[in-house]
């Protein structure tokens with residue numbers, strides 16, 4: 452039996468019981484004086500019906516879906532708890548429906564003698580509901596089933612937006628590569644030095660595309676918490692590995708690269724994902740700090756937390772952009788980020804990894820002075836082998 456049918460049957464049962472109950476009560480009253488035996492039987496049937504009615508009402512009250520039953524003049528005869536919450540009724544038998552949209556949907560269902568369904572916005576409740584209007588037998592009224600889909604539609608909208616943004620971001624290096632390949636083909640005979648310059652640019656665009664695809668893959672892996680292991684991980688060691696990876700980029704900009712890393716700071720988590728998080732913070736610090744600037748990485752254990760921070764003396768982030776830099780594809784300066792090889796995904800990866808590990812990331816930045824990103828993660832227990840080697 453499908454869910455809607457069950458809901459409608461429960462609602463109908465509750466309403467039918469109510470009507471039956473009233474009739475039986477009247478019948479019992481009229482016959483009680485004259486026929487005592489019949490009266491007793493009727494009383495027992497009355498309590499059976501009453502029990503059924505209570506059970507149906509209880510079932511309806513416990514449902515997440517709102518159920519509203521309207522009679523043939525489209526006046527409410529019953530609204531369960533969810534319907535009262537969604538439609539702002541303060542009684543199970545409100546005087547009127549309140550929403551013109553729902554009323555016209557109910558009218559259509561009754562006139563056309565068929566189920567009618569629509570997603571409607573309810574104001575001022577600010578919720579989106581999927582409304583199903585189901586005509587009752589013999590034009591006896593309409594059952595309205597309401598389902599709150601605000602969150603579901605919100606998630607779908609975010610996903611659609613992400614796919615649109617990702618496609619747009621992918622299109623631009625692909626278009627650049629196509630234009631450059633054509634330019635190389637045209638220049639290769641007449642102007643070989645120009646062709647060489649174009650091919651350098653082509654390599655740059657291909658690298659950008661590669662970075663974008665790799666960031667997108669990292670993000671999609673992080674979407675599924677099952678991909679993140681929960682092993683004892685030495686955050687100090689992960690940080691040292693990442694420092695090695697960015698040394699060349701830092702030296703090529705003659706940066707003062709400093710680090711203060713406490714020994715053996717442990718967290719529960721995923722070595723590779725934590726490495727990715729640190730790498731993104733270091734890449735950004737180097738990318739957005741001018742030559743001969745300073746970048747500092749520190750890792751320490753504070754009470755029950757592992758604290759990792761990356762500071763730079765770079766361009767800083769304007770106050771109004773600080774709350775948005777962790778959004779996917781958000782950049783303070785689109786062209787500058789692209790020119791420096793950014794994809795707009797680095798900080799959202801950082802935020803995801805921190806949160807998947809039960810922690811969070813914060814930002815402290817001043818325009819023209821520099822930025823500090825701090826990640827706080829719950830402390831983990833040291834790996835067994837490491838405990839033994841410390842003890843020996």
Ligand code: ADP
Nearest residue numbers: 735736739776782783788793794795796797798
């Ligand atoms: P991108 O790949 O563009 O660097 P991110 O998600 O890593 O994307 O960062 C988002 C934006 O935040 C960047 O485009 C940049 O404008 C800003 N940003 C990130 N890190 C820093 C930093 N250390 N200093 C200044 N700006 C930064």
